[in-house]
Amino acid sequence: MRPTRLFLAALALTATALLTIDAATADDVLKERKYYFGTHEARTNITFVSEADLETIHGVTNKIWGEITIDKTGKKASGSIRAGVAALKTGIDLRDEHLRSSDWLDAKKYPWIRLTLVTATENKDGKTWDIAADLTIKKTTKRVTVKAKVRVIPDKIGKALGDGSWMRVQTSFDVKLSDYDITIPEKIGSKVSETWKIGIDLYGTTVNPHAKKKSGS
Amino acid sequence: MTTETHAARTGSKASWLLGIGTILAVALSVLVWPASWVLAGQAQSLQLIAPFDDATVGVNRFSYEDEPTGKDADIIAIYGTRFGEPEQVLFVDEDKVIRPVEKPELALLKKGADENPLQLQTVRFFTRATSIGAAIGAILLFGLRAFLRRRRKVTTTA
Secondary structure (H helix, E strand, O other), rough: OHHHHHHHHHHHHHHHHHHHHHHHHHHHHHOOOOEEEEEOHEEEEEEEEEEOOOOOOEEEEEEEEEEEEEEEOEEEEEEEEEEEEHHHHHOOOOEEEEEEEOOOOOOOOOOOEEEEEEEEEEEOOOOEEEEEEEEEEOOEEEEEEEEEEEEEEOOHHHHHOOOOOOOEEEEEEEEHHHHHHHOOOOEEOEEEOOEEEEEEEEEEEEHHHHHHHHHOO | OHHOOOOOOHHHHHHHHHHHHHHHHHHHHHHHHHHHHHHHHHHHEEEEEEEOOOOHHHHHHHHHHHOOOOOOOHHHHHEEEEEOOOOOEEOOHHHHOOOOOOOOOOOOOEEOOOOOOOHHHHHHHHHHHHHHHHHHHHHHHHHHHHHHHHHHHHHHHH
Protein backbone atom coordinates (compact mmCIF):
# COMPACT_ATOMS: atom_id res chain seq x y z
CA MET A 1 0.00 0.00 0.00
CA ARG A 2 1.23 3.47 -0.91
CA PRO A 3 2.15 5.77 2.01
CA THR A 4 -0.55 8.28 0.99
CA ARG A 5 -3.25 5.59 0.99
CA LEU A 6 -1.93 4.25 4.26
CA PHE A 7 -2.13 7.73 5.77
CA LEU A 8 -5.69 8.25 4.51
CA ALA A 9 -6.76 4.86 5.83
CA ALA A 10 -5.24 5.68 9.22
CA LEU A 11 -7.00 9.05 9.20
CA ALA A 12 -10.35 7.44 8.37
CA LEU A 13 -9.85 4.85 11.13
CA THR A 14 -9.00 7.57 13.64
CA ALA A 15 -12.06 9.62 12.64
CA THR A 16 -14.31 6.56 12.96
CA ALA A 17 -12.80 5.76 16.34
CA LEU A 18 -13.34 9.35 17.54
CA LEU A 19 -16.95 9.35 16.38
CA THR A 20 -17.53 6.00 18.11
CA ILE A 21 -16.06 7.38 21.34
CA ASP A 22 -18.33 10.45 21.06
CA ALA A 23 -21.39 8.25 20.52
CA ALA A 24 -20.44 6.13 23.51
CA THR A 25 -19.79 9.09 25.76
CA ALA A 26 -23.23 10.54 25.09
CA ASP A 27 -24.62 7.73 27.27
CA ASP A 28 -21.72 6.91 29.51
CA VAL A 29 -19.93 10.17 30.14
CA LEU A 30 -22.00 11.11 33.17
CA LYS A 31 -21.25 7.95 35.14
CA GLU A 32 -19.59 8.53 38.52
CA ARG A 33 -18.67 12.08 37.74
CA LYS A 34 -18.73 15.12 39.93
CA TYR A 35 -19.54 18.47 38.35
CA TYR A 36 -18.70 21.84 39.86
CA PHE A 37 -21.04 24.78 39.14
CA GLY A 38 -20.40 28.49 39.46
CA THR A 39 -16.81 28.24 38.31
CA HIS A 40 -17.32 30.92 35.61
CA GLU A 41 -19.65 33.87 36.22
CA ALA A 42 -20.07 34.48 32.48
CA ARG A 43 -21.91 31.18 32.17
CA THR A 44 -23.70 31.09 35.51
CA ASN A 45 -27.16 32.63 35.62
CA ILE A 46 -29.80 32.32 38.29
CA THR A 47 -32.57 34.75 37.37
CA PHE A 48 -35.68 35.89 39.22
CA VAL A 49 -38.61 37.81 37.80
CA SER A 50 -41.33 39.56 39.74
CA GLU A 51 -44.25 41.61 38.49
CA ALA A 52 -44.74 44.95 40.21
CA ASP A 53 -47.01 47.92 39.47
CA LEU A 54 -44.05 50.12 38.70
CA GLU A 55 -42.16 47.64 36.52
CA THR A 56 -41.25 44.02 36.03
CA ILE A 57 -38.28 43.33 38.27
CA HIS A 58 -35.52 41.35 36.54
CA GLY A 59 -32.95 40.06 38.99
CA VAL A 60 -29.91 37.86 38.55
CA THR A 61 -26.95 36.41 40.37
CA ASN A 62 -23.83 34.98 38.77
CA LYS A 63 -22.18 34.12 42.06
CA ILE A 64 -23.14 30.63 43.14
CA TRP A 65 -21.39 27.46 44.12
CA GLY A 66 -22.61 23.93 43.54
CA GLU A 67 -21.44 20.35 43.37
CA ILE A 68 -23.46 17.58 41.77
CA THR A 69 -22.37 13.95 41.67
CA ILE A 70 -23.77 11.50 39.15
CA ASP A 71 -23.98 7.90 40.39
CA LYS A 72 -22.45 4.85 38.71
CA THR A 73 -25.56 4.21 36.59
CA GLY A 74 -25.27 7.70 35.13
CA LYS A 75 -29.00 8.17 35.66
CA LYS A 76 -29.23 9.49 39.22
CA ALA A 77 -27.61 12.46 40.91
CA SER A 78 -27.09 14.10 44.27
CA GLY A 79 -25.64 17.39 45.40
CA SER A 80 -26.52 20.98 46.13
CA ILE A 81 -26.22 24.55 44.91
CA ARG A 82 -26.07 27.68 47.01
CA ALA A 83 -26.40 31.33 46.05
CA GLY A 84 -25.31 34.27 48.19
CA VAL A 85 -28.16 36.62 49.08
CA ALA A 86 -25.75 39.58 49.07
CA ALA A 87 -24.99 38.93 45.40
CA LEU A 88 -28.60 39.18 44.16
CA LYS A 89 -28.83 42.10 41.74
CA THR A 90 -31.91 43.77 40.26
CA GLY A 91 -30.14 46.69 38.57
CA ILE A 92 -31.10 49.27 41.22
CA ASP A 93 -28.79 49.47 44.25
CA LEU A 94 -31.46 50.80 46.62
CA ARG A 95 -33.82 47.95 45.70
CA ASP A 96 -30.99 45.44 46.20
CA GLU A 97 -30.46 46.89 49.68
CA HIS A 98 -34.17 46.39 50.44
CA LEU A 99 -33.90 42.82 49.16
CA ARG A 100 -31.03 42.13 51.57
CA SER A 101 -32.73 43.85 54.51
CA SER A 102 -34.30 42.05 57.45
CA ASP A 103 -37.79 42.78 56.06
CA TRP A 104 -37.04 40.67 53.01
CA LEU A 105 -34.27 38.07 52.75
CA ASP A 106 -32.24 39.16 55.78
CA ALA A 107 -28.80 38.60 54.25
CA LYS A 108 -26.99 39.11 57.55
CA LYS A 109 -28.84 36.35 59.33
CA TYR A 110 -29.39 34.06 56.33
CA PRO A 111 -26.56 34.67 53.83
CA TRP A 112 -27.32 31.70 51.56
CA ILE A 113 -30.21 30.38 49.52
CA ARG A 114 -29.72 26.63 49.10
CA LEU A 115 -31.09 24.04 46.70
CA THR A 116 -30.35 20.49 47.78
CA LEU A 117 -31.20 17.59 45.49
CA VAL A 118 -33.39 14.94 47.10
CA THR A 119 -33.95 12.83 44.01
CA ALA A 120 -32.70 13.43 40.48
CA THR A 121 -33.50 10.86 37.84
CA GLU A 122 -32.81 10.90 34.13
CA ASN A 123 -35.88 10.52 31.91
CA LYS A 124 -36.08 8.08 29.02
CA ASP A 125 -35.62 10.87 26.47
CA GLY A 126 -32.04 11.22 27.77
CA LYS A 127 -32.33 15.01 27.69
CA THR A 128 -34.41 15.84 30.74
CA TRP A 129 -34.24 14.90 34.39
CA ASP A 130 -37.00 14.83 37.00
CA ILE A 131 -35.71 16.59 40.06
CA ALA A 132 -37.07 16.94 43.57
CA ALA A 133 -35.05 19.37 45.65
CA ASP A 134 -35.27 21.13 48.97
CA LEU A 135 -35.17 24.89 48.58
CA THR A 136 -34.07 26.76 51.70
CA ILE A 137 -34.71 30.49 51.92
CA LYS A 138 -34.17 32.17 55.29
CA LYS A 139 -35.10 29.54 57.88
CA THR A 140 -37.72 27.73 55.79
CA THR A 141 -37.16 24.67 53.63
CA LYS A 142 -39.76 23.56 51.07
CA ARG A 143 -39.69 20.82 48.44
CA VAL A 144 -39.77 21.84 44.77
CA THR A 145 -40.22 19.42 41.89
CA VAL A 146 -39.00 20.41 38.47
CA LYS A 147 -38.07 19.05 35.08
CA ALA A 148 -34.55 20.09 34.11
CA LYS A 149 -32.86 20.07 30.70
CA VAL A 150 -29.44 18.46 31.09
CA ARG A 151 -27.02 18.53 28.19
CA VAL A 152 -23.64 16.91 28.23
CA ILE A 153 -21.29 18.96 26.07
CA PRO A 154 -18.98 16.77 23.99
CA ASP A 155 -15.39 17.31 25.12
CA LYS A 156 -14.11 18.36 21.72
CA ILE A 157 -16.62 21.28 21.71
CA GLY A 158 -16.55 21.90 25.45
CA LYS A 159 -12.80 22.51 25.55
CA ALA A 160 -13.60 26.06 24.35
CA LEU A 161 -15.14 26.61 27.79
CA GLY A 162 -12.06 25.61 29.73
CA ASP A 163 -10.62 22.62 31.54
CA GLY A 164 -12.66 19.48 32.16
CA SER A 165 -15.82 17.94 30.77
CA TRP A 166 -18.84 20.22 30.75
CA MET A 167 -22.59 19.94 31.18
CA ARG A 168 -25.41 22.50 31.06
CA VAL A 169 -28.41 22.40 33.38
CA GLN A 170 -31.52 24.53 32.75
CA THR A 171 -34.70 24.63 34.78
CA SER A 172 -37.30 27.04 36.14
CA PHE A 173 -39.90 27.10 38.87
CA ASP A 174 -42.08 29.48 40.87
CA VAL A 175 -41.48 30.54 44.46
CA LYS A 176 -44.31 31.84 46.60
CA LEU A 177 -42.74 34.33 49.01
CA SER A 178 -45.17 33.73 51.87
CA ASP A 179 -44.14 30.03 51.87
CA TYR A 180 -40.71 31.20 53.06
CA ASP A 181 -41.95 33.72 55.64
CA ILE A 182 -41.06 36.64 53.41
CA THR A 183 -43.50 39.46 53.91
CA ILE A 184 -43.53 42.20 51.32
CA PRO A 185 -43.29 45.60 53.01
CA GLU A 186 -46.21 47.70 51.81
CA LYS A 187 -45.14 50.76 49.90
CA ILE A 188 -47.67 53.31 48.72
CA GLY A 189 -48.46 52.97 45.03
CA SER A 190 -46.30 49.99 44.18
CA LYS A 191 -47.21 46.39 44.79
CA VAL A 192 -44.84 43.47 44.25
CA SER A 193 -46.22 40.10 43.19
CA GLU A 194 -46.33 37.31 45.73
CA THR A 195 -44.92 34.72 43.31
CA TRP A 196 -41.44 35.04 41.81
CA LYS A 197 -40.30 33.09 38.75
CA ILE A 198 -36.86 31.54 39.18
CA GLY A 199 -34.67 30.46 36.27
CA ILE A 200 -31.55 28.35 36.67
CA ASP A 201 -29.05 28.07 33.81
CA LEU A 202 -25.68 26.69 34.84
CA TYR A 203 -22.60 25.14 33.29
CA GLY A 204 -20.72 22.61 35.35
CA THR A 205 -17.21 21.28 34.86
CA THR A 206 -15.52 18.20 36.21
CA VAL A 207 -12.50 20.28 37.21
CA ASN A 208 -12.66 21.75 40.69
CA PRO A 209 -11.04 25.20 40.43
CA HIS A 210 -10.41 25.32 44.16
CA ALA A 211 -8.47 22.04 44.08
CA LYS A 212 -6.48 23.41 41.14
CA LYS A 213 -5.56 26.53 43.11
CA LYS A 214 -4.53 24.46 46.12
CA SER A 215 -2.34 22.12 44.10
CA GLY A 216 -0.90 25.08 42.20
CA SER A 217 0.05 27.03 45.34
CA MET B 1 -51.18 103.26 50.99
CA THR B 2 -53.78 102.06 53.51
CA THR B 3 -53.62 98.63 55.14
CA GLU B 4 -56.88 97.65 53.39
CA THR B 5 -55.51 98.48 49.93
CA HIS B 6 -52.31 96.55 50.67
CA ALA B 7 -54.30 93.49 51.79
CA ALA B 8 -56.48 93.71 48.68
CA ARG B 9 -53.41 93.84 46.43
CA THR B 10 -51.75 90.89 48.21
CA GLY B 11 -54.97 88.92 48.01
CA SER B 12 -55.31 89.72 44.32
CA LYS B 13 -51.73 88.59 43.65
CA ALA B 14 -52.28 85.33 45.55
CA SER B 15 -55.49 84.75 43.65
CA TRP B 16 -53.67 85.36 40.37
CA LEU B 17 -50.89 82.92 41.30
CA LEU B 18 -53.41 80.28 42.36
CA GLY B 19 -55.23 80.74 39.05
CA ILE B 20 -52.00 80.24 37.11
CA GLY B 21 -51.16 77.23 39.29
CA THR B 22 -54.58 75.72 38.59
CA ILE B 23 -54.19 76.17 34.84
CA LEU B 24 -50.68 74.64 34.91
CA ALA B 25 -51.85 71.68 36.99
CA VAL B 26 -54.77 71.03 34.63
CA ALA B 27 -52.40 71.28 31.66
CA LEU B 28 -49.94 68.85 33.27
CA SER B 29 -52.75 66.44 34.12
CA VAL B 30 -53.89 66.37 30.49
CA LEU B 31 -50.65 66.83 28.54
CA VAL B 32 -48.78 64.06 30.35
CA TRP B 33 -50.89 61.54 28.37
CA PRO B 34 -49.86 62.58 24.83
CA ALA B 35 -46.25 62.83 26.07
CA SER B 36 -46.56 59.25 27.29
CA TRP B 37 -48.04 58.16 23.93
CA VAL B 38 -45.12 59.74 22.10
CA LEU B 39 -42.70 57.79 24.32
CA ALA B 40 -44.74 54.61 23.83
CA GLY B 41 -44.16 54.98 20.10
CA GLN B 42 -40.41 54.75 20.73
CA ALA B 43 -40.65 51.53 22.80
CA GLN B 44 -39.27 48.28 21.44
CA SER B 45 -40.50 44.81 22.31
CA LEU B 46 -37.41 42.97 23.48
CA GLN B 47 -36.65 39.72 25.23
CA LEU B 48 -34.37 40.53 28.14
CA ILE B 49 -31.59 38.00 28.73
CA ALA B 50 -28.75 37.48 31.18
CA PRO B 51 -26.05 37.05 28.52
CA PHE B 52 -23.31 34.43 28.21
CA ASP B 53 -19.75 35.15 27.14
CA ASP B 54 -18.66 34.59 23.53
CA ALA B 55 -17.08 31.18 24.20
CA THR B 56 -20.32 29.87 25.69
CA VAL B 57 -22.39 31.30 22.84
CA GLY B 58 -20.06 29.57 20.37
CA VAL B 59 -20.49 26.22 22.12
CA ASN B 60 -24.26 26.68 22.34
CA ARG B 61 -24.52 27.59 18.67
CA PHE B 62 -22.56 24.49 17.72
CA SER B 63 -24.88 22.34 19.84
CA TYR B 64 -27.99 24.04 18.41
CA GLU B 65 -26.84 23.52 14.82
CA ASP B 66 -26.56 19.83 15.64
CA GLU B 67 -30.31 19.76 16.27
CA PRO B 68 -31.93 23.01 15.04
CA THR B 69 -35.47 22.98 16.44
CA GLY B 70 -36.36 26.52 15.32
CA LYS B 71 -38.06 27.09 18.70
CA ASP B 72 -37.68 30.60 20.11
CA ALA B 73 -36.73 29.25 23.54
CA ASP B 74 -33.91 27.12 22.09
CA ILE B 75 -32.56 30.02 20.02
CA ILE B 76 -32.68 32.43 22.99
CA ALA B 77 -30.86 29.83 25.08
CA ILE B 78 -27.87 30.07 22.74
CA TYR B 79 -27.24 33.66 23.83
CA GLY B 80 -28.25 33.69 27.47
CA THR B 81 -30.90 33.04 30.08
CA ARG B 82 -34.26 34.64 29.40
CA PHE B 83 -36.01 36.85 31.93
CA GLY B 84 -39.70 35.91 31.69
CA GLU B 85 -41.63 37.28 28.71
CA PRO B 86 -40.64 40.06 26.25
CA GLU B 87 -40.90 43.61 27.61
CA GLN B 88 -41.60 46.99 26.03
CA VAL B 89 -38.34 48.88 26.62
CA LEU B 90 -37.43 52.54 26.01
CA PHE B 91 -34.15 54.27 25.13
CA VAL B 92 -32.47 51.05 24.09
CA ASP B 93 -28.73 50.92 23.53
CA GLU B 94 -28.61 49.20 20.13
CA ASP B 95 -25.15 47.78 20.93
CA LYS B 96 -26.83 45.57 23.51
CA VAL B 97 -29.48 44.21 21.16
CA ILE B 98 -28.90 40.79 19.59
CA ARG B 99 -30.82 39.73 16.49
CA PRO B 100 -29.96 36.02 16.27
CA VAL B 101 -28.76 34.78 12.90
CA GLU B 102 -30.89 31.69 13.54
CA LYS B 103 -34.06 33.89 13.65
CA PRO B 104 -33.41 37.60 13.00
CA GLU B 105 -37.02 38.59 13.83
CA LEU B 106 -36.22 37.81 17.47
CA ALA B 107 -34.74 40.75 19.37
CA LEU B 108 -32.81 40.05 22.56
CA LEU B 109 -31.57 42.70 24.97
CA LYS B 110 -28.47 41.89 27.02
CA LYS B 111 -29.16 42.99 30.59
CA GLY B 112 -26.17 43.18 32.89
CA ALA B 113 -26.59 42.56 36.63
CA ASP B 114 -26.24 46.29 37.35
CA GLU B 115 -28.56 47.48 34.59
CA ASN B 116 -32.26 48.28 34.73
CA PRO B 117 -33.65 49.21 31.29
CA LEU B 118 -36.54 51.69 31.35
CA GLN B 119 -39.81 49.86 30.73
CA LEU B 120 -42.90 51.36 29.12
CA GLN B 121 -44.79 49.99 32.13
CA THR B 122 -42.82 52.41 34.36
CA VAL B 123 -43.60 55.37 32.10
CA ARG B 124 -47.31 54.44 32.17
CA PHE B 125 -47.20 54.11 35.97
CA PHE B 126 -45.73 57.59 36.39
CA THR B 127 -48.05 59.04 33.72
CA ARG B 128 -51.06 57.80 35.67
CA ALA B 129 -49.63 58.97 39.00
CA THR B 130 -48.66 62.39 37.58
CA SER B 131 -52.04 62.88 35.91
CA ILE B 132 -53.99 61.97 39.05
CA GLY B 133 -51.65 64.02 41.27
CA ALA B 134 -51.88 67.07 39.03
CA ALA B 135 -55.68 66.76 38.81
CA ILE B 136 -55.95 66.63 42.61
CA GLY B 137 -53.55 69.60 42.81
CA ALA B 138 -55.68 71.55 40.32
CA ILE B 139 -58.84 70.92 42.34
CA LEU B 140 -57.11 72.01 45.59
CA LEU B 141 -55.65 75.17 44.00
CA PHE B 142 -58.98 76.06 42.42
CA GLY B 143 -60.77 75.49 45.74
CA LEU B 144 -58.23 77.63 47.63
CA ARG B 145 -58.51 80.40 45.06
CA ALA B 146 -62.30 80.36 45.28
CA PHE B 147 -62.11 80.45 49.07
CA LEU B 148 -59.72 83.42 49.07
CA ARG B 149 -61.83 85.37 46.57
CA ARG B 150 -64.95 84.73 48.58
CA ARG B 151 -63.28 85.89 51.79
CA ARG B 152 -61.96 88.99 50.10
CA LYS B 153 -65.44 89.83 48.79
CA VAL B 154 -66.91 89.43 52.27
CA THR B 155 -64.14 91.64 53.75
CA THR B 156 -64.63 94.32 51.09
CA THR B 157 -68.41 94.34 51.59
CA ALA B 158 -67.98 94.63 55.38
